[in-house]
Amino acid sequence: MALKPEHKAANIDTTGKLPPRDTELEEVVLGACMLERDAYMNVCDILVPDSFYDPVNKKIFEAITTLGLNQRPIDMLTVTEQLRKDGTLEEVGGALHITELTARVYSSANIEYHAGIIAQKYLARRLINFAANVETKAYDESNDIEELLQEAESKLFDISQNQLKREVTQIDPVVNLALEQIQNAANSESGLSGLQTGYRELDKITSGWQNSDLIIIAARPAMGKTAFVLSMAKNMSVDFNLPIAIFTLEMSNVQLIKRLISNVASLEGEKIKSGRLTPDEENRLNSRIRNIYGAPLYLDETPGLSITELRTKARKLVREKGVRMIMIDYLQLMNASGLKLGSREQEVSTISRSLKALAKELDIPIIALSQLNRSTESREDKRPVLSDLRESGAIEQDADIVCFIHRPEYYTKATEDGEGNSIKGLAYLIVAKHRSGAVGDVKLHFISKYAKFENWEDGYEAVQEAIADTTFKIESKLNSGHDSGNNFIQNFSNRSDSLSPDLMASHDEDVPF
Numbered sequence: 102m103a104l105k106p107e108h109k110a111a112n113i114d115t116t117g118k119l120p121p122r123d124t125e126l127e128e129v130v131l132g133a134c135m136l137e138r139d140a141y142m143n144v145c146d147i148l149v150p151d152s153f154y155d156p157v158n159k160k161i162f163e164a165i166t167t168l169g170l171n172q173r174p175i176d177m178l179t180v181t182e183q184l185r186k187d188g189t190l191e192e193v194g195g196a197l198h199i200t201e202l203t204a205r206v207y208s209s210a211n212i213e214y215h216a217g218i219i220a221q222k223y224l225a226r227r228l229i230n231f232a233a234n235v236e237t238k239a240y241d242e243s244n245d246i247e248e249l250l251q252e253a254e255s256k257l258f259d260i261s262q263n264q265l266k267r268e269v270t271q272i273d274p275v276v277n278l279a280l281e282q283i284q285n286a287a288n289s290e291s292g293l294s295g296l297q298t299g300y301r302e303l304d305k306i307t308s309g310w311q312n313s314d315l316i317i318i319a320a321r322p323a324m325g326k327t328a329f330v331l332s333m334a335k336n337m338s339v340d341f342n343l344p345i346a347i348f349t350l351e352m353s354n355v356q357l358i359k360r361l362i363s364n365v366a367s368l369e370g371e372k373i374k375s376g377r378l379t380p381d382e383e384n385r386l387n388s389r390i391r392n393i394y395g396a397p398l399y400l401d402e403t404p405g406l407s408i409t410e411l412r413t414k415a416r417k418l419v420r421e422k423g424v425r426m427i428m429i430d431y432l433q434l435m436n437a438s439g440l441k442l443g444s445r446e447q448e449v450s451t452i453s454r455s456l457k458a459l460a461k462e463l464d465i466p467i468i469a470l471s472q473l474n475r476s477t478e479s480r481e482d483k484r485p486v487l488s489d490l491r492e493s494g495a496i497e498q499d500a501d502i503v504c505f506i507h508r509p510e511y512y513t514k515a516t517e518d519g520e521g522n523s524i525k526g527l528a529y530l531i532v533a534k535h536r537s538g539a540v541g542d543v544k545l546h547f548i549s550k551y552a553k554f555e556n557w558e559d560g561y562e563a564v565q566e567a568i569a570d571t572t573f574k575i576e577s578k579l580n581s582g583h584d585s586g587n588n589f590i591q592n593f594s595n596r597s598d599s600l601s602p603d604l605m606a607s608h609d610e611d612v613p614f
Contacts, residue, residue, distance in 0.1 A: 120229060121222040122154035126215050131158060132202040133209035134165050135177050140209040141169050144216040152223040157193045160184070161202075177203050227260055254409035296343060296426055296466060299336025301556055302543040306532055307502065310426060310466040314536075315457040317432070317496055319471040319485065320506035321478070325528065326470045328364075328552040329506055330428050331357065334398060335364055337426070344397035344424045348411065350434035354400045360552045365389050369550045399424065407436050408455040419463050431470035432456075432496070450495035457499045471496060473505075483512045487533055503534035508547060528554065 130148070134141045150166060153159040164183040168175045181199050184190040193199075235253050238244050285294070295309025310316060320326045330347070337343045349357050363370045366389040372378055378386065399422060401414060411429070418424040429435070435452050453469075460467040473489040485505035490496045497503060507529045510516070516525050528547040532540045544557040 120154070121225040123218060123222060124155045124158065126219055127153050127155055127158040128202055129206055130212060130215050130219060131161050131165070132204075132206035133212045133215075134162075134175060135180055135199070135203050136206050137209040138175075140212050141165055141175050143209070143213050145169060147213065147216040147220050152219050154222070154226070157198075160187075160189045160193050161199070163187070164189075224260070231256055231260065251407055251409065254407070254413070258409045258412060296337065297341055298333050299340060299556075300333070300530070300543065300545065300554075303530060303532075306535070306539055306541055306543065308538070310468070311501075311537070312464045312466060313461045314466045314501040315453075315460050315499060316466060316468045316502045316504070317471050317490070317500040318468060318504045318506065319473050319490055321473050321485075324506045324508055324511065325547055325549075325552070325554065326506060327351070327357075327430055328360070328547070328549075329530070329554050330430060330468060330470060331360055331552065332364060332554040334428060335361060338396045338398040339365070339392050342397060343426065344399070344422055345426050345428065346399040346401065346415070346418050346422075346424045347428045347430065348401045348403070348406055348414075349430045350402075350404060350406055351430055352402075354402045357400060357402075361393065362386070362390065363551050364553045365392060367551055367553075370552060397422070397424075405434070405436055408452050408459075411435070412455070412459055415459060415463060419465065424465070426465055427467045429456075429467070429469040431472065433472050453495045453499040457501075483507070483509075484529075485531065485533070497534065500534060501536040502532065505529075505531040505533055507531055527557075 130144065134144070145166070148162070150159050150163045153162055161180065161184070164180050164187060165175055167187075168179055168183055173179060177199055181190065181196045184193060184199075190196070231253075235249070238249050239246075283294070293304055293309035295307065295311040297309050298304055298307075318326060318329065334345050334347060338345045347357070359373050360370065362368070363373050366386045368378070368382055368386060372382065399418060403410060406429075415424075415427055418427070432452060433449065436448065456467055456469055471490060473485055477483055477485055477489055484507055487497050487503060489505075490503070509524045509527060509529075513524075517523055526546050526548065528545045530543040530545055532543065534540065546555045546557050546559070547553070548555065
């Protein structure tokens with residue numbers, strides 16, 4: 102007759118204390134799993150074999166888990182047979198010990214509660230081991246403290262992620278929430294259910310950026326990715342007073358703000374850098390810079406930002422500053438520090454997946470800029486497609502919305518397309534993937550010297566119409582007499598001063614910035 106083996110002595114940690122455990126409850130849960138048919142299904146998402154402190158109990162639950170995964174019946178006989186196949190039956194005390202476990206339990210009514218206690222004690226043991234490991238490495242002066250900190254953050258993030266459980270929700274409260282959002286959109290002045298971007302055609306397609314969405318904005322270098330998100334951040338934080346956070350991995354906060362000043366004040370980037378402004382430009386700078394002060398725009402310039410750092414900072418920004426959206430410039434400059442990954446592609450996949458999880462957890466939209474690979478350069482048609490996303494197909498998979506920035510004039514010296522339409526300053530925001538809506542092209546006007554994107558109808562077309570109208574009137578006046586023509590030219594000169602600097606600048610020769 103096989104006898105129940107002596108349990109190994111309980112491990113004592115460095116403080117001289119016994120780790121949190123309850124072996125009696127472990128045995129009760131095991132007995133209940135073998136006693137009642139559906140008991141295992143009630144605990145399979147709460148417990149894993151490592152949740153059991155006693156190594157004997159752990160082996161028994163491993164056998165139960167194997168049966169459950171193979172959709173086989175779980176009872177005293179099948180568990181005994183599975184342990185025999187695993188070669189561990191004698192290690193756990195034989196068939197007699199399995200019989201004793203089931204004899205101790207009369208009902209599985211409280212099995213979920215008991216399983217929860219076991220899971221909490223397992224979590225406590227993991228935290229103790231985590232803290233002890235960090236302490237040991239921190240005492241070792243050969244370890245780099247920054248790397249240790251990243252590793253510790255990553256491990257703690259992993260532990261916390263494993264504890265997140267979502268309960269099944271009946272449909273009624275979800276329907277009520279959806280109706281409430283529809284009603285709020287109907288009552289809002291913009292008629293949008295999400296965050297207004299200031300780009301009317303884009304908002305029509307997306308109904309505003311939606312909470313919990315991961316939005317990827319991708320383009321080749323020099324297409325204006327940073328300029329676009331900065332213009333959008335200006336619209337949202339300065340014009341609409343929405344709290345926005347920008348994590349800029351490529352440039353410093355001061356560099357970013359200089360570009361924002363150029364955008365807001367309609368001043369050339371080179372003049373902002375050199376500080377050589379005319380008196381009129383100084384006045385314009387002083388009058389428009391006031392709009393930036395007090396704007397709920399938060400910047401972070403941490404280089405090589407890790408996903409664990411982002412998670413910590415984002416939670417704090419949402420909790421303390423009420424941030425409604427996060428922008429990241431750009432995804433490929435992030436890292437998954439502390440995670441052991443086989444390749445850069447796997448790292449980017451992990452970052453992409455984590456960004457989507459973070460957007461869902463914080464219930465805010467997250468916008469991440471991304472680079473495109475060089476395949477667009479070798480094609481005759483330069484319009485980006487989803488397969489051009491660089492380093493990982495997971496970006497396309499995880500994103501709720503994927504947008505591309507495409508400027509036709511960048512690839513040609515011509516000022517018109519094949520149909521005779523002007524392409525000067527023309528930019529397309531191509532919505533190539535939209536998980537919950539339509540796709541399409543949004544026409545925008547790009548003013549490179551100000552690093553600025555505008556609604557197409559507010560920019561290029563308005564200037565063209567003003568110029569065309571003026572040209573017609575000048576020709577008419579010139580035909581009626583020389584003096585009257587000169588007078589009209591003077592009148593137009595005065596009129597041009599009343600046009601917004603943005604509209605006038607959009608007709609100037611673009612200077613890269």
